[in-house]
Amino acid sequence: MTSSLSRFVEDIRAVVPVAGRAIQVEWLPNGRTTLVFRVIEEGRKGDVHVAGPRTRALFKDAKGVAQAVMLQFKPGWSAPLLGVAANALTDRTVPLEEIWGRPGSDLCQELLAARGLPEVLDRLSHAFALRAQQTSEPASARLARRAVRLLEGDEVRVESVAERLGVTARHLRRAFAESVGIGPKDFARSVRLQRAVRRAATSKDWAHIAADAGYYDQAHLIADFRELVGLTPGAFLKRARDRGVRSGSGEAGAGLHDTTERRRIG
Template sequence: MTNVTAAMDLPALALPRHVEDVRAVAPLPGKAFDLEWLPDGRTTLFFRALEGGRKGDVWVAGPRMRAIIKSKTGLARTVILRFKPGWSVPLLGVAASELTDRIVPLEEVWGRAARELCGELLAAGSRADVMDRVARALALRAGQSFETASGQLARRAVRLLEGGEVRVERVAGRLGITARHLRRAFIENVGIGPKEFARTVRLQRAVRMAATSCDWARIAADAGYYDQAHLIADFRQLLGLTPGAFFKRAGGRMTRPKLITSEFPLPVP
């Protein structure tokens, strides 16, 4: 389900069915833009306009298995679109595995179409206009390709894993395929294997639960871990921190870009 608040006031056409989440950020002039990215098995599109409004770029971030922290100054605005898992092939034209743990210019994937899109986004006068142009570009790409059977299979498996199923073997059985077949579909369309994806699902559940609870044993059980030690090991390996250290740094919550409600400024002539 696409996650957009009413405060964004975006038209319906700006939210393609392939997009799960939209974030718009306008840092204060001269201030750094910090983004803490947790592993979640998603591919993300970034548009960045530099201060002054004349230059910018568009990047693609593939699914990650370890957290990453980015800090950048000199940005006027940033729009972040997170795709639903399993849409890299029809939207980007490449297997998701080619983007795993990578952040690359969209131009490396789309060529001239990416340069043209960046120019259109820099010329956009409002947030709604930015989203409209991105939506049209994505719709064009999706219309030129087709949904593969492996892509549909991977997306069905994603829904099962995020819906509460914790064992990959049971997911494969419910889909009537082997675990090996499921892994091939996941690698191509999601970018990581189903067991690795299930691991990010557990981590995300634990992070959400820990925002309102300090009972780590209960959180571990409810999130799908074997025990509390299993949870702590995953935090160390995926985030590089113990649960306590992570939430102390994050102020007790996931640090994600805040939505803004004001219109983007017009480009400087």
């Protein structure tokens, strides 16, 4: 990952379909906003979209996509770089042109004209470096990122996080909405869900997985899965096995089908 991108991007994925099959993805709640550049089959056509943080899982087949490059922003960075509050993108996928106007369309054409992945990344790095110079980082974004580190660490109660940061729970909720796109409680739920999915890749002891991931008990885990994913944990893993999905990474917000070749950059 280039140094300028590493400041505000935590993961980059290049994805192409194999065996003539569509890219299949599953977006699980993880409190991240992702920029997606797609090259469409049938000529040098493509688009750039912003996928906002999700409160519920989304399963999708990306038919007709020859290649996709996904940049997952660090929490708290999408708002100043994109110029729109993170909660305006929650559970939405929006064309970058709709957010940036003409510069968004111009960036897409530059990416389509790039000769290979390194040049795509260079052009994205340049575009976001310019945006970073032209915008100031609000204090709410810094506060949200500090809270994210605590919630992804060992702190699970929002009130305790707010107290440790010296702010009210209401102030923390407002900062999260603007800078992350979901509330701190929803973010904490997504952290538990991601932990459970990762642990389920190597264990079938759901009671132990639930305790390890931060749930009250196994019933709590199952209820959260039903609400956030729309499936029980067992049904989710069976679906993943049947489709060959590598789940549990949380990387770029998506698990990718085994007929998808993916390359992590950086």
